[in-house]
Amino acid sequence: MTAGKLRPVPAAAIAEWHETADVVIAGYGIAGVSAAIEAARSGAQVLILERTSGWGGAAALAGGFVYLGGGTPLQRALGFEDSAENMEKFLLAAVGPGADAAKIADYCRGSLEHYDWLVGNGVPFREALWDEPGWEPPHDEGLAYSGGENAAPFNAVASPAPRGHVPRMRDKRTGERGGGYMLMKPLAETAEALGVRVSYDVRLTRLIVDGERVVGVLARRYGREIAVRAELGVVLATGGFAYSEQMVADHAPRLIGRPGAAIEEHDGVGILAATAFGAATAHMDATEVAFFGDPQMMARGILVNGQGQRYVTEDTYPGRIGQATLFHQDNQAFLVIDEQAHEEALATETATPVFRVPPTWAAETVAELEADMGLPELALQTTVEVYNTYAAQGLDPLFGKKPEWLRPLTGAVAAFDLRGATAGFPLGGLRTDLDSRVLHVSGEPIPGLFAAGRCTAGICTGGYVSGASLGDGSFYGRRAGLAAAKGEVE
Ligand SMILES: Cc1cc2nc3c(=O)[nH]c(=O)nc-3n(C[C@H](O)[C@H](O)[C@H](O)COP(=O)(O)OP(=O)(O)OC[C@H]3O[C@@H](n4cnc5c(N)ncnc54)[C@H](O)[C@@H]3O)c2cc1C
Numbered sequence: 001m002t003a004g005k006l007r008p009v010p011a012a013a014i015a016e017w018h019e020t021a022d023v024v025i026a027g028y029g030i031a032g033v034s035a036a037i038e039a040a041r042s043g044a045q046v047l048i049l050e051r052t053s054g055w056g057g058a059a060a061l062a063g064g065f066v067y068l069g070g071g072t073p074l075q076r077a078l079g080f081e082d083s084a085e086n087m088e089k090f091l092l093a094a095v096g097p098g099a100d101a102a103k104i105a106d107y108c109r110g111s112l113e114h115y116d117w118l119v120g121n122g123v124p125f126r127e128a129l130w131d132e133p134g135w136e137p138p139h140d141e142g143l144a145y146s147g148g149e150n151a152a153p154f155n156a157v158a159s160p161a162p163r164g165h166v167p168r169m170r171d172k173r174t175g176e177r178g179g180g181y182m183l184m185k186p187l188a189e190t191a192e193a194l195g196v197r198v199s200y201d202v203r204l205t206r207l208i209v210d211g212e213r214v215v216g217v218l219a220r221r222y223g224r225e226i227a228v229r230a231e232l233g234v235v236l237a238t239g240g241f242a243y244s245e246q247m248v249a250d251h252a253p254r255l256i257g258r259p260g261a262a263i264e265e266h267d268g269v270g271i272l273a274a275t276a277f278g279a280a281t282a283h284m285d286a287t288e289v290a291f292f293g294d295p296q297m298m299a300r301g302i303l304v305n306g307q308g309q310r311y312v313t314e315d316t317y318p319g320r321i322g323q324a325t326l327f328h329q330d331n332q333a334f335l336v337i338d339e340q341a342h343e344e345a346l347a348t349e350t351a352t353p354v355f356r357v358p359p360t361w362a363a364e365t366v367a368e369l370e371a372d373m374g375l376p377e378l379a380l381q382t383t384v385e386v387y388n389t390y391a392a393q394g395l396d397p398l399f400g401k402k403p404e405w406l407r408p409l410t411g412a413v414a415a416f417d418l419r420g421a422t423a424g425f426p427l428g429g430l431r432t433d434l435d436s437r438v439l440h441v442s443g444e445p446i447p448g449l450f451a452a453g454r455c456t457a458g459i460c461t462g463g464y465v466s467g468a469s470l471g472d473g474s475f476y477g478r479r480a481g482l483a484a485a486k487g488e489v490e
Helices: 030-041 057-061 073-077 083-094 101-109 112-121 179-193 243-249 267-275 295-300 318-327 339-346 366-372 377-392 468-487
Strands: 020-027 046-050 198-200 202-210 211-223 224-236 285-291 302-304 334-338 361-363 415-419 422-426 437-439 445-451
Touching: 020 030, 020 468, 030 046, 030 057, 030 179, 030 224, 030 468, 046 202, 046 318, 057 179, 073 112, 073 179, 083 101, 083 112, 101 468, 112 377, 112 468, 179 361, 179 468, 202 224, 202 267, 224 267, 224 468, 243 422, 267 445, 285 318, 295 318, 295 334, 295 339, 302 377, 318 422, 361 366, 366 377, 366 415, 445 468
Parallel strands: 020 046, 020 224, 046 198, 211 445, 224 445
Antiparallel strands: 202 211, 211 224, 285 422, 302 334, 334 415, 361 415, 437 445
16 A cells, blocks of 8 residues: 555545445444444434445454443442442553543543443343453353453552443354454444445545545445545544554554454554544554463463563453563563462363463473573572462562462472463554544544544553453444534534
8 A cells, every 4th residue: 555545535536426425434343333323313324335245343253342331230230339430540540651531531421321322222231240360251241350450450549340341142043153243233233224324345545535624535346446425524433553564563563463353454544544634643552462371370370571570460451461561571471380270270161262272381390390491590489489478478569469369389380481472453543532533633623534443542542451442432433423423523
């Protein structure tokens, strides 16, 4: 893709408009469908342009966590107290640095209404809690901790409440489906029942502009260029840039060669087409990071870096472990565990059996293990000695692991080589305001242009919580649809 091909095209140069709608949305994933529903309910004629042959995007493949709180009916039914202020306190601590305080406050205050909106549009949540270390619930539990809320250091910052809301992972007609699919399906059905039109196999390439206003998009359909006119507004909902090698190299180079939890269609085109018209971006270096360690084993063992030293709370959200490993430990990590803990962990259920591989090294003593791992003599032994001394007292003064997971490592020990065991997707993108208006580098909204989802910088600007992408994608997707249907930018 060259910069020339991305430059906006003046409306005066368009000889024929192939399609017209009030609101034109590029991308039929979570942000696009949410925008479509709200724009259609506001009375706008809506057209979605989707590059692939079906709805869903990354959202339909996702585990399905939607980050919601403030005392949702599901939280309350399961006995958890939460408030918008408590949620905000947690997010401000967990998702920075550089957290967008206005967006976080807005998101937390709107969370209860957003839960009701999802349920009202047919998204099912089962009243059951998954309260074990893990990436996702192994069954169809509707609620889980998904950001380290109940682990150090955040359990001392805000009162812990689970906020990972997972749509029920079952569809009687089609069999087992993931939570993301069960989120997208009722929303897509709602959109289409509202009369939203969809053109599949249509790929947005450039914006069409009239002076300072965006009035449509150029797109490719089966190799031919088409011009699509938007009477009121264009919504960009094309996903992030995990699969643009150039953009990853330029902005988030730690992710080079390790895209994860994204789809190949996340090639950054929405971001580039808008920046070619002067749009501002934010937090382009921020990334979500998945870590391929078994959370049940991590909580029971210790994670050490390339020097054999602990560096993170092992019982926290695995995405936080991933960021700590990739950002601060040069992607060097080993999980050390004793035989008893290993057996206990293997007896637990997991949604990610793929992480349950045999250990890389096993030894009778920590000294032998240390030598087998190639660590300097005493490096690991000292770490284990310090850990064991405090664990025997139910304490972890270095990282604050909870007492329930603390037990001295004894007897035969093993280690898993987790060097390079990370993948992720960028969190940065177009700078938008609370109405999802795309902001120009001057700070002014660009008339006629709206965006949501991972082509924008959302609520996470450094740290991450599972559910933030489906959460802010749907939340600000709705705002984009509402604002676009109004048309005018004041
Ligand atoms: C396996 C997996 C698990 C995940 N688990 C979670 C989770 O539990 N919770 C969570 O919050 N997030 C999760 N994510 C991430 C989340 O799914 C995405 O970040 C989220 O879907 C982004 O929303 P979006 O609307 O921006 O993009 P998408 O949902 O991907 O939608 C973008 C759509 O735009 C289309 N498109 C792209 N380019 C163009 C173009 N040029 N023209 C027209 N259409 C275009 C794409 O084909 C796609 O359909 C997961 C992702 C994966 C893959």
